[in-house]
Amino acid sequence: MTAASHAEHHHTSLGVDSRKLGMWALIASECLLFGSLIATYLIYRSQSVAGPSPAQILDIPVTSVSTFVLLMSSFSIVLALHGIQSGDIAAFRRYILLTALGGTVFLGFQTYEFTHFVQSGLGFSTNVFGSSFFMLTGTHGTHVAVGVIWLLSLYFSSVRGKLTEDAAIKVDTMALYWHFVDVIWIVIFTVVYLFVFV
Amino acid sequence: MSATTPVAAAHGPVHGTEHEHPGPKTYAKIAIVLTVITAGEIWVFYIEQLKFLLVPVLSVLSAVKFALVAMFYMHLKFDHPVFTRLLLAGMVLALGTFLALLALFTWSHPLLKLLAG
Numbered sequence: 386m387t388a389a390s391h392a393e394h395h396h397t398s399l400g401v402d403s404r405k406l407g408m409w410a411l412i413a414s415e416c417l418l419f420g421s422l423i424a425t426y427l428i429y430r431s432q433s434v435a436g437p438s439p440a441q442i443l444d445i446p447v448t449s450v451s452t453f454v455l456l457m458s459s460f461s462i463v464l465a466l467h468g469i470q471s472g473d474i475a476a477f478r479r480y481i482l483l484t485a486l487g488g489t490v491f492l493g494f495q496t497y498e499f500t501h502f503v504q505s506g507l508g509f510s511t512n513v514f515g516s517s518f519f520m521l522t523g524t525h526g527t528h529v530a531v532g533v534i535w536l537l538s539l540y541f542s543s544v545r546g547k548l549t550e551d552a553a554i555k556v557d558t559m560a561l562y563w564h565f566v567d568v569i570w571i572v573i574f575t576v577v578y579l580f581v582f583v
Numbered sequence: 584m585s586a587t588t589p590v591a592a593a594h595g596p597v598h599g600t601e602h603e604h605p606g607p608k609t610y611a612k613i614a615i616v617l618t619v620i621t622a623g624e625i626w627v628f629y630i631e632q633l634k635f636l637l638v639p640v641l642s643v644l645s646a647v648k649f650a651l652v653a654m655f656y657m658h659l660k661f662d663h664p665v666f667t668r669l670l671l672a673g674m675v676l677a678l679g680t681f682l683a684l685l686a687l688f689t690w691s692h693p694l695l696k697l698l699a700g
Contacts, residue, residue, distance in 0.1 A: 401663045409666045413673025420677030424684035449625050460614040463656050564657045568649050575645040579628050583638055
């Protein structure tokens with residue numbers, strides 16, 4: 386089956402690729418998941434009967450750096466997508482690895498933050514702030530980890546020569562997922578970290 | 584594997600409402616704007632005199648960042664409108680759930696207690 390006929394096989398009656406449509410449907414449903422988790426955090430963050438509180442423990446400068454890294458990984462994945470769409474496999478591999486590195490650095494910052502919080506006396510079951518905070522940011526971190534594994538699988542598929550047919554749409558679908566993880570973090574960073582004194 | 588593979592041919596615009604995606608220059612401009620906005624958010628956070636404006640200013644800035652990523656990096660500005668409608672449907676449902684949860688657990692707590700007897 387050629388790439389063109391394979392792509393046609395995945396087209397819906399709207400003329401769009403079914404895999405891309407499926408990813409958008411997933412993103413729409415993920416909005417509900419994260420909307421509920423953010424609301425839960427806002428409800429519980431100030432209802433703890435024992436410390437530590439968000440203002441005592443959240444580290445804005447450190448999280449600002451990890452936010453910047455995640456934002457830039459969105460930039461690198463569009464360059465990877467542009468590379469595969471224009472047939473420049475070398476650029477695709479370079480930028481997809483850079484994106485995976487950005488995601489890994491973000492996870493490293495999150496691991497540091499979680500470890501620091503636990504050492505400062507805030508665990509998952511310490512208070513309702515801790516429970517809702519770890520649930521929200523942990524769910525997001527899990528999404529980032531899944532994204533990093535997906536990025537690396539695309540990279541290794543490319544290296545082994547298995548990413549030839551429908552490569553662009555596979556990368557496009559992955560890029561949508563990665564951008565969604567990024568935009569959700571934009572909201573989480575603002576609501577959890579920057580609204581800390583509100 | 585060759586350095587170049589013509590995979591893009593099968594994945595060009597497939598519908599009359601779709602347009603060509605932007606190039607690296609546009610992506611770089613968006614990245615710069617996102618960086619400046621993020622720096623602006625952190626600056627606003629540390630300015631004591633702007634504390635009363637914190638929520639509206641940061642909400643608007645984060646909405647602008649969200650929109651820029653969705654429109655240019657996720658290509659909603661250039662792709663089939665059905666994708667935008669799907670995202671908007673999810674966001675409207677999420678916003679409704681978000682507001683309903685906040686209303687249930689913050690604004691009408693005494694009413695809930697009354698209903699529970």
